[in-house]
Amino acid sequence: MATVTEVEAPPLAPGTDPKPPKKRGRLVPYWLLLPGLLWLVIFFALPMIYQASTSVQTGSLEEGYKVTWHFATYWDALTEYWPQFLRSVSYAAAATALCLLLGYPLAYLIAFRAGRWRNLIMILVIAPFFTSFLIRTLAWKTILADSGPVVGALNTLHVLDVTSWLGWTAGDRVLATPLAVVCGLTYNFLPFMILPLYTSLERIDGRLHEAAGDLYARPWTTFRKVTFPLSMPGVVSGTLLTFIPAAGDYVNAELLGSTDTRMIGNVIQTQFLRILDYPTAAALSFILMAAILLMVTVYIRRSGTEDLV
């Protein structure tokens, strides 16, 4: 694209300014970038530095904080809150796996089997976005209510006995258990899995399926050897788009969980907004950021799709 602007100007008629307009335009990209980038630098990058500095400060609310390079805050935060970190990662991983499992068939259906229903199903996938996600999350309190039909059915089928034994639920309740939180996380981030999956499935040339069939591949083999590998970019960006927000979420754990399901987001939120222990909160948030960036980088390198950006 950009080569267009660099195409040699045609020889100019005598009498016109010999300077090509490209010289004058050299500063244009910087002027275009400046306001937006300034915004991101001041309100995204600079806060990260402030946060890093806050995390190594000591002091109190009354006397003020000073930078004392007190790195012990990190150690204390990790030793005290490692269960919440672990919980965040495992809940987010479970929700991501569930999203992939549930989202793939739907994305596949929209891409290949929906026919004239395609647009309608697409709208139905996006439409819930327009109702506040907090209201929709609260609706899960009704759906999973102790006396509701879902819990009743699970009880009759003795599913809850199994999940209680696994530690996912407690007694004959679903609400206020890990299962409810993971269910809420899965629900909330499912569209973020479906949309990238659909985009990459839709790009697949239908003739490749025919070719696989012509070469005597059964449908399942076609899926395993042709469709799934070609949809990998969608799988990678979908898992990232669900895992990252799920790991930092505290809404589902607060509304659908209990004190035993608190995730790291809950800890950061209470430390920052209720306990007002800024250094600990900043350290926790910094650790979360570092952990996620590390995981994302390793994951992208491994899956070999670096052109996500």
Next chain:
Amino acid sequence: MPFVNWLKRHLVVIAGLLTLSYLLLPNVVVTVFSFNKPKGRFNYEWQQFSTDAWKDPCGVADMCGSLGLSLQIAVWATLGATVLGTMIAFALVRYRFRARGAVNSLIFLPMAMPEVVMAASLLTLFLNMGAQLGFWTILIAHIMFCLSFVVTAVKARVMSMDPRLEQAAQDLYAGPAQTFLRVTLPIAAPGIAAGALLAFALSFDDFIITNFNAGSTVTFPMFVWGSAQRGTPVQINVIGTAMFLVAVLFVLAGMIIGNRRNRQKA
């Protein structure tokens, strides 16, 4: 076994539709419970049918005010993020310049960061600056996190644009401004519209970043969050249902208009 064969052939369709119902179930519940008449303060259990809440949607103290505030913030945040984001997207696609990689990562990072991290760090900045938390801090935060999404949406559209169209305009003696206004902008418009729509939805529904940076200002998501502790009025469901219906109607109208245009062109 014709049934087993049928099941095998349609397995993916059945699974997909089950997922779709999982996605839509909460909306059904929200709608049904907007006609509920709960006994206590919480609207989680079905009691009896009533249209009271629909007749008096603003009957709850402060709720409609918070809704208005959310709309106001969403409109300004959309405007800001769309203008700044479109400018960045054009610069990224159309020009070569130094530090391109750094710019790209600065755009990408906010989307790859858990919201709680951005929210917490932005709050430390505001606290350090001694800023008064409220409308302006919310607006600043919303423009910040919507910006990257607008850039991505506009970039995709501008990238797929045929550069020869602009050359043709220039060959026909259109000046740079004229080319931009009459050719480039109309072609980029769907991308800009998509980015703006996304920004609006993100800003309007944002909770985590707002929760940290709002001070005592209450947006609609903050109101819902608070009501989950104090008691959930039925009116919340009314608003939720109305929002869903309006969104679906808008999208349907857009599709019908789009179809008609395509038919006229054909």
